[in-house]
Amino acid sequence: MNSALLVIDVQESFRARPSWQAVSAPDIAERAARLAAAARARGDMVVWVLHAEPGTGDPFDPDLGHVRLMDGLAPAPGEPVVTKTSRNAFTTTNLQQLLTAAGVTGLTVCGIQTEQCCETTARLAADLGYAVTFVTDATATFPIAHRDAPPGQSLAETLADPRTLTTDQIITRTEYALAGRFATIATLADLTPAAAVV
Template identity: 65%
Template structure:
């Protein structure tokens, strides 16, 4: 086993926030599930990563019950489930040790949010020497407000602001920033086609 699929923050915490209605792909679990099934069939390790902020009192506080994988997805026995408190999946976890112990050198990354925890995990993994593939259409994100926008605005106000960065642009920027530098960029369809052809 030299490959692993890292599923980053595909968790109910995001669905519990008002911003979920603006998510770039509300059916993100479907694409992630396709990747998980592909990895399992290939005998690759599947690692589930959840963002956790104990004591925060918000949707990322495990005490409130939202820090769990989206209900459409299932972790199987033997698949590591780790909790992080940083933007990347390595710094505050034992992920690198886990991968090293299993001889993993190639990572496939997917999850929520494209430009935040997914991109940061991809960059750190590359810097650590892993060969990384980012499955861009198995990531999702929300619009980002301008730095000068008030923090307490409603979703409608966020979307009405012309300075808000839209999800399509965020995902495109991430793809351009990572491709050829930190990761190979691909899609779920492309990975499934390669598996079917034995590539």
């Protein structure tokens, strides 16, 4: 099976938001780099995905300069970088064409956010016929405010609200939703030798 690693949205946009203080994996760039190094060592394709929201004036607006890989990450020569404007990595990019041209049938997913772009991409990839591996501890997410929380509340208010979903709860829910249906759940240790470096 030809395989590819998708590194989804591990970009500076997230560090530019106040919610970064509550991220589940502050070292997500290092985790993604370990997976990329291991994928290269196996001869797997590595695809880098960025998320852009042009014209919004927020950290995902390319005009602000944050829509770039986090410091410490760099594609190797020949590794594609695609920029999406949807939550999944397929709909607004040429990702499927790239994978098809390379004969890829298996995908490994990591990145930000666990339950949004990563999970959505994994679900769609499974529907497209790819064998998907979801590396949960190489994804990152943030607490989610309750649907009835007042708009515009601060991060401190969100964290203090007992109705807020914690990052652990989000990660567990994602694993339950994906396992046995859309993806095989794996860990960083499962896929990277102890000595894997960038």
